[in-house]
Amino acid sequence: MRAESLEFFRQIVNTPSPSGYEQRAGELYRRYTREFADSVQTDVMGNVIAAINPAGRPRVMFAGHMDEIGFIVKYISEEGFLYFGPIGGHDPVIPVGQRVLVHTRSGPIPGVIGKKPIHLMEEDERSKAPKLHELWVDIGATSKADAQSVVRIGDPITIDVEFRELRNGFATARGFDNKMGAFIVAEALRLLSEDRPTAAVFAVATVQEEIGLRGARTSAYGVDPQVGIAVDVTHATDYPSVDKKRVGEILPGKGPVICRGANINPRVFDMLVETAEAEGIPYQLEAAGGGTGTDANAMQISRAGMATGLVSVPLRYMHTPCELLALEDVENAARLLAAFTRRINEHISFIPEP
Template sequence: MRSESLDFLKRLVEAPSPSGYEQPAQRVFREYISPYAEVTTDVMGNVIGRIPGGGEGLPRVMLVGHSDEVGFQVKYIDDNGFIYFAAIGGVDAHLTPGKRVRIHTATGEVAGVIGKKPIHLMEEDDRKKVVRLDAQYIDIGAGGKDEVLALVRVGDAVTFVDGMESLLGDRVASRAFDDKAGSFVVAEVLRTVAESGALLPVDLYGVSSVQEEIGLRGGTTSAYRVNPDIGICVEVDFATDQPDVEKKHNGEVKLGRGPVLPRGANINHPLFDLLSGTAGREGIPVQYTGIPRASGTDANVMQISRGGVATALVKIPLRYMHTPVELLSLSDLENAVRLIVAALPGMTGDFIPR
């Protein structure tokens, strides 16, 4: 991966963006795509980049990846200065005790830790239990409530500290690849198209959406705004090449074997065939899975926007989803970009299933 793209990915995933608090990441996305596209931001906070095609009345193609990550929100501060919090999105209560966090306040970040009773002081039965999130607390080292209130307000967002780190080969780990990996691919498609200088036979819209983790909200409003004829959602998918994931439920999905093309009710058949055929023609590795119902992604709401949209999913294999150590292969990101760019010129046909 080129160094500028890798730096963009790192800045994007490390910018805090729990659902409803996405603008630090959206500013990174907006800055990156500004040289390549006409950029607007709507009242929800969705960032939309547009590259007009070569002609009038062209099909509108919308790519979308969501910028929001799971995180926490400050709910209550007790008299001793301990901060109680609630989850934003699906956070596993097993993971949180003993983690370092950052509280994102009006005046900057405040460092904290999620405290936990030492194992020495726990009863045997308690060692086997998961501590409920509403019983966990953040300690910023304050001596009392007033000291906390001088820095932190109820409603402030909280994220894990963990940033992007390179592992062996082209594998990288970070919090928030779900789904800044998708926003990254969308941005790289816009860059690649713009730098090619070619005029596409479609009007291309690249969207970094918001509030996906709490109900596909930004995907709903951005799809209504763009009113696309064709939509591709770029998301992450459960990798099943780790020891404790059941392939019978999720299919065979491996890191480094290319992006995933699902089939199912959420996927337009002619658009799937276009993507799959493009991958074969261009020698781009892809994997296949089945989703027998509406997916839990922005593709779901895009498909049923207005009178309906021909929709497909391009997914990035990901290990350890919704943890601070999500892990992916950079080659899967690059191949997702290659696939979408190569398929765009073919998105002028009839996508009505017959």
């Protein structure tokens, strides 16, 4: 991966962006894509839409959501502890003992997530998983008034962990799901700007995917594409306790994953596979019998429908502070999107046929 691209990837992953609070990540995405896009716009939801050749045909939309899971301050106790609720889906075991940042009007406030120590628990408490509403953030406040002097109800919270490269081309971070996808669609657009297609291409960093695919729904309606590719993470299945007979075999470092199933237009699927094979891009296949739980769900049924595809990157430890992926898969996913788009013209029919 070129150095400038890797630095943007690192920056956007490290930028806190819980669902509904994506503004800082959106600004970073705007600054980066303005270097090569013909236009960059932000809609009222906060989706950032970077385009090249916007008058071309057909209209192709890439969607990678830039929101991540997090927490939100709901109550401040008399002692100055911050009680919080979830933004997105959480395993309640994960937050205990984590260092966090509370994002306030005056900047991030560091804190830790606390709970009753095991030494003080009753016997029946020790075997139970904690509930989020039983945990709290301790910022070192001495009272409710002290906490309220810096924190407001509704301030978002993220775990204080950043991007780190590991051995053998792997990396770990909080928020690969799915600022990785926002990076990939931007990188695909950059590649297309160097060898421009006949299609109009809209690379959208969508918002609020983790709480209901909301940004994809509105941006797809506004862009009104004929073809849409969602980019997201998918579960790697190469670590202990995962039953491959139930979830399939998905391996980090073995290429992006092309989804097949009801959420996917058959012609788009075939063209993605054909493109990967023609370009020498390694790929894997994943089956989804119904919806995929990604932006592709919302895109497929926008307006009168669009020809939808889903390209994913294998991810270990999803929705934890230590999500892990192979950087080569990220780079190859961007290459796949760009090469796929160069093969499209307005005469190709995406109507499913036997």
